[in-house]
Amino acid sequence: MTNERIDIQHLTHLARLSLTEDEKQVIGAQLDDILKYMDKLKELDVSNIEPTAHAVPLINVTRPDQVERSLPHQDALSNAPLQADGLFIVPRIIE
Amino acid sequence: MSSTTEYEAVIGLETHVQLRTRSKMWCGCANEFGAPPNTNVCPVCLGLPGVLPVANEEALRLTVLAGLLLNCEIPARARFDRKNYFYPDMPKNYQITQYDQPSAVRGWVDFEFEGAIQRVRITRAHLEEDVGKSMHFAQTSGVDFNRAGVPLLEIVSEPDITSADMAYAYLNALKDILVFGGISDCDMEKGMVRCDVNVSVRPRGTSQLGAKIEIKNMNSFSGVRRALEYEIQRQVSVLKSGGQLVQSTRRWDDQTGVTEEMRTKEYAHDYRYFPDPDLMAFVPSEQWVNDVRKCVVELPLARKQRFMRDYKLPAGDAQVFVDDVPLGDYFELVARHTPNPKGAANWVINNMRALMVQTGKALKDIRFKPEAIGELVALVDQGKISSKSAQEVFAEMFLTGESPSAIVDRKGLVQVSDTAAVEAFCDQAIAANPGPVADFKAGKAAALNFLKGQVMKLSRGRANPALVGEILEKKLKG
Ligand SMILES: [Zn+2]
Numbered sequence: 001m002t003n004e005r006i007d008i009q010h011l012t013h014l015a016r017l018s019l020t021e022d023e024k025q026v027i028g029a030q031l032d033d034i035l036k037y038m039d040k041l042k043e044l045d046v047s048n049i050e051p052t053a054h055a056v057p058l059i060n061v062t063r064p065d066q067v068e069r070s071l072p073h074q075d076a077l078s079n080a081p082l083q084a085d086g087l088f089i090v091p092r093i094i095e
Numbered sequence: 096m097s098s099t100t101e102y103e104a105v106i107g108l109e110t111h112v113q114l115r116t117r118s119k120m121w122c123g124c125a126n127e128f129g130a131p132p133n134t135n136v137c138p139v140c141l142g143l144p145g146v147l148p149v150a151n152e153e154a155l156r157l158t159v160l161a162g163l164l165l166n167c168e169i170p171a172r173a174r175f176d177r178k179n180y181f182y183p184d185m186p187k188n189y190q191i192t193q194y195d196q197p198s199a200v201r202g203w204v205d206f207e208f209e210g211a212i213q214r215v216r217i218t219r220a221h222l223e224e225d226v227g228k229s230m231h232f233a234q235t236s237g238v239d240f241n242r243a244g245v246p247l248l249e250i251v252s253e254p255d256i257t258s259a260d261m262a263y264a265y266l267n268a269l270k271d272i273l274v275f276g277g278i279s280d281c282d283m284e285k286g287m288v289r290c291d292v293n294v295s296v297r298p299r300g301t302s303q304l305g306a307k308i309e310i311k312n313m314n315s316f317s318g319v320r321r322a323l324e325y326e327i328q329r330q331v332s333v334l335k336s337g338g339q340l341v342q343s344t345r346r347w348d349d350q351t352g353v354t355e356e357m358r359t360k361e362y363a364h365d366y367r368y369f370p371d372p373d374l375m376a377f378v379p380s381e382q383w384v385n386d387v388r389k390c391v392v393e394l395p396l397a398r399k400q401r402f403m404r405d406y407k408l409p410a411g412d413a414q415v416f417v418d419d420v421p422l423g424d425y426f427e428l429v430a431r432h433t434p435n436p437k438g439a440a441n442w443v444i445n446n447m448r449a450l451m452v453q454t455g456k457a458l459k460d461i462r463f464k465p466e467a468i469g470e471l472v473a474l475v476d477q478g479k480i481s482s483k484s485a486q487e488v489f490a491e492m493f494l495t496g497e498s499p500s501a502i503v504d505r506k507g508l509v510q511v512s513d514t515a516a517v518e519a520f521c522d523q524a525i526a527a528n529p530g531p532v533a534d535f536k537a538g539k540a541a542a543l544n545f546l547k548g549q550v551m552k553l554s555r556g557r558a559n560p561a562l563v564g565e566i567l568e569k570k571l572k573g
Contacts, residue, residue, distance in 0.1 A: 014179075014365055014367070054370075059375050060375065060376075060377055060378060061150065061374070061375045062150045062151070062152035062155065063123075063150065064153075065118050065152060066118060066123060067117050067123055067125045068123025068124070069123075070123075070125070070135050070137045071136055071137050071138070071141075073131070076133050076134075076136045076141060082235070085132065086133050087132050087230065087237030087238055088238040089236070090183040090229075090235065090236050090237075090238060091235065091236070092231065092232070092235050093236040
């Protein structure tokens with residue numbers, strides 16, 4: 001399926017997803033449907049409606065600058081597939 | 096004509112500095128350098144699922160303060176977006192950053208460069224979070240997330256910089272401002288400052304911009320200068336040999352002293368920014384901004400200019416009082432009590448500071464009052480004591496805190512300017528030293544200095560030296 005709005009190849013790369021050709025077809029079509037739905041919404045006249053910046057009407061949610069206890073070191077590393085010298089070990093980062 | 100004079104460079108800098116907070120940007124982990132790897136980490140800064148970031152108020156305050164110090168406007172509303180990309184030092188797979196609604200916009204930095212005041216405009220200053228630190232091994236890389244989530248201020252300049260040296264001067268001025276304002280310690284050794292550089296060249300006098308080359312992630316100002324020197328030459332050479340430059344990203348290698356192109360594909364980012372739904376907008380009240388404004392300190396350049404103007408100090412002295420703010424503040428207390436601030440500055444810089452270093456004393460330990468220095472300057476200026484005696488008085492007042500006049504009285508240091516008394520000392524010296532007297536009469540001018548020294552010795556340093564010279568010469572020539 002070709003679609004001028006959805007570059008499924010590019011999107012799967014950005015999301016680091018590996019999809020089969022069939023999956024690309026299905027998901028590409030679904031994303032296209034979502035965009036069509038957005039087009040539908042664009043038909044509404046919203047010129048008199050305040051834009052909603054956030055679902056929750058709150059601003060300035062902050063915390064004081066205080067140090068709190070961090071995770072115990074071994075707990076922090078407990079989900080690491082590999083660790084050495086207190087570091088998370090990952091495949092070599094090529095620059 | 097050298098190759099660079101036909102071309103000019105156009106340089107913009109993106110400078111990242113870690114803010115001076117106790118805790119990280121979104122969690123209570125310590126913002127601390129040098130802790131063992133992955134000990135200042137928690138579910139928030141490790142990007143574990145289900146956590147909620149909450150903004151550090153002090154980081155927001157320091158960002159707005161930095162904006163004010165950089166003469167920026169503070170927009171009514173700031174917001175955090177997610178910048179999406181994958182990299183092992185970024186546990187959430189997105190970096191939280193102020194994108195299209197930063198905390199500070201449109202400012203400038205003034206600084207001294209090649210004998211004039213230069214201005215570089217600031218496009219924006221925005222708050223974001225630092226990423227972890229990676230170390231590279233033969234087969235793998237290791238990541239330490241202690242730095243992840245540390246508040247990071249990015250200051251973006253307009254492309255107003257025209258040379259490597261000017262970039263270096265700008266960076267130093269920027270650093271001075273940020274350290275002065277308490278925004279960041281800017282400790283390079285601890286990686287608190289990092290720069291990205293954008294540089295292009297164009298034939299001098301033309302206004303079209305050349306292809307923009309970015310040099311990423313440099314961690315020293317001298318590195319930035321060297322990289323720019325290299326890169327400007329390289330671009331000019333390419334153009335002169337008829338080549339074309341394309342927009343690209345390069346990396347500076349400090350060891351070999353060259354820039355190399357990075358595989359552009361890896362940097363062809365598509366960040367898909369969108370507002371972070373976990374974070375609320377920051378809409379500071381007027382009162383809050385005004386409270387921050389009260390913390391705006393006098394900038395280094397303004398302070399230097401004021402000291403030169405108000406106290407008639409030479410640039411070197413003024414710079415000392417910029418580099419050492421408490422000493423400068425102390426000098427201002429002194430300067431209020433004297434018509435000769437330059438004389439007072441000499442005592443503060445040359446004597447007091449040296450004695451403080453020698454004795455390990457701080458300003459709060461100084462036993463005499465600031466006006467005592469003014470008194471000492473007056474004693475010298477009015478010819479009441481010789482400058483040699485003044486040295487003795489200063490040492491004594493530093494030790495005991497006694498007032499200069501009291502020391503002068505107690506030690507009998509009042510300068511002898513009474514002609515008869517000085518004549519008596521001179522007669523004594525001439526009688527005791529027939530050899531040098533004969534030398535002087537035979538044309539050896541230097542012998543006079545020896546005789547002067549003898550008179551000063553006889554008077555225990557109290558004779559007015561100018562008067563001594565005058566009388567001796569009269570007696571010997573007469
Ligand atoms: Zn944390």
